[in-house]
Amino acid sequence: MNITDATDAYKLIAGKLQSWLEAGIQMLPNLAVAVVVLIIFIVIGKLVRKAISKLLVKTTSNRTIINLLETVVGVLVVGIGIVFALQILQLEDTVTSILAGAGIIGLAIGFAFQDIASNFISGVMLSVRHPFGIGDIIETNGFYGKVQKLNLRNTILKTPQGQIVYIPNKSVFDSPLQNFTKGNERRIDLACGVSYGDDLEKARNLAVQAVESLDTIDKNRDVEFFYNEFGGSSINFVIRFWVDFHSNVDYWQAQSDAIIAIKGAFDENGIDIPFPIRTLDFGIKGGEKLSTMLVNGEEQ
Template identity: 30%
Template sequence: MNIELSAVWTRMQNLLQSFLVTIPNFLIGLLVFLIFMGIARLASNAVSSVAGRAGQPRGISLVFSRIVSWLVLAVGVLVSLTVIFPTLTAASLFGALGVSGVAIGFAFKDIFQNLLAGILILVTRPFRIGDQIVSGDHEGVVEDIQVRATLLRTYDNRRVVIPNSELYTNRVTVNTAYPQRRLSVTVGIGYGDDIAAARKLILDTLEGLDGLLKDPAPNVLVRELGDFSVNLDVRFWIDPPVRKEAVEAQDSVLEAIHNALPAAGFDLPFPTQQVLFHDQTETADGDRNKQREGWPARQNNPQSRQAAQHDARQNPEHQNPGQQNPGQQNQEQTPQP
């Protein structure tokens, strides 16, 4: 029992001595890592400064400064580990990293894919920070383009995190890519209204509105002949092309047209429906001068069904053979014994 306790005590003494020996190495390794943290911050600021002088967008400087900072920190971690554990050499460390590189690549495939897509987005610049874009079901302002994802702030003040690979491979509509934007609203007038006069009145009304560009000038086109109205497509341009300006411009245009057209005698029709009830037992059924289905009358209108049956009973000899009842036809075709 004494022998076993002495062996345990000896083992604990060895561990304590190893820990005491490791403490200076640990402190030195921590100091080395702090130094590399400072170097990473300086390198990040230097990359941001160089990118700013080169005229690159803020998003590119942010991403590349982060990448440089991560690389410097990774080197700092490796150097700190070799200081804390002297038996751990750089060759063995890089060998372990090489063996596990394939596993790490498969495990972080999505992260690397989003990282590469984010770099390509920043280099090719299909959109920038501050642009208003539409991606799938989401629309809003680009707040930040990070290494893994892009942050989108919707118009109702919510944040949407979209992976960079999705933005790079799918369709994205950039509403603020150009300094001007064309908008359109649809207005319906009656079929009896003069289209040319309505077009002139709408264009005159738009000239007095603020926020609409004179060049390109607004125009009005006949969009379609609808079920109950002639639909006009009113097109106009605004600058800047942001969401707030677009909504306010459409509001002012629709309000002005709604006030101007009825004041000038133009009709703004609303959907109407006519329900026709067809009853074949009516006495006027078949007579287009009297029936209620709304069919247009002709010069030679056929007789109503009741009048035709009455004439057939009064003059059976003038009955059309093709209009004989089926019972009579079957009776005539039955052979006599």
């Protein structure tokens, strides 16, 4: 490289630097405004996050969901501020490229993680609607147990037998759900039967009095008794009563106490709870009697 070429290269570089410097000086006012706008949006983002947190605390106790939604809202607000700042700096092409890239990336992520996204959205909706809380006893998707946790993907139950069940939030959100804890009460329908030869009025009064004497039932609700079937060996009935329900033990204990009380009252007063009766007929017309078959077998 000779001196002339070096001089031309120097002039070219110096000219570029000078043009960039002049452009930078011209953009200083816009840059200052863009920085101010970005700072304002950052402050707004923090304020919005606090407002979202106060709002969500009233609707859900799931801290994971609250923190995630706070972060998502904060990032969206700051992202809007960045877009405005780039427009102030007259970088519309950059803004367009960013939005297009975000759209493509979002579409790709949506297809790749659609199950995760659906479970996440369902978890958010469950937290907002709040059909159950931590510690509630529920039944859904064929599983019964106490809610241990609601995270971004699963609803976690602990069954009465001690097993831990992970149910996808989407399945919980889309399926029927029974909450046994919500009303803090539950009705027990206890089926039984008495002999055809017993006094039905007497049996009804004894059963109702036996259940009403229990301390484990709700005394503010009436005990109901209904005969409902002529059975094969008994006249069947159902006796219905309510318990204050806070755990499975409340239900099981009241049901057990009622069975003991009814059985004891019936035994003391000569009321029979009959066993099923089966009559076996081996002398069917056209066939051979059992006694004849046995005699023929011995002779052979």
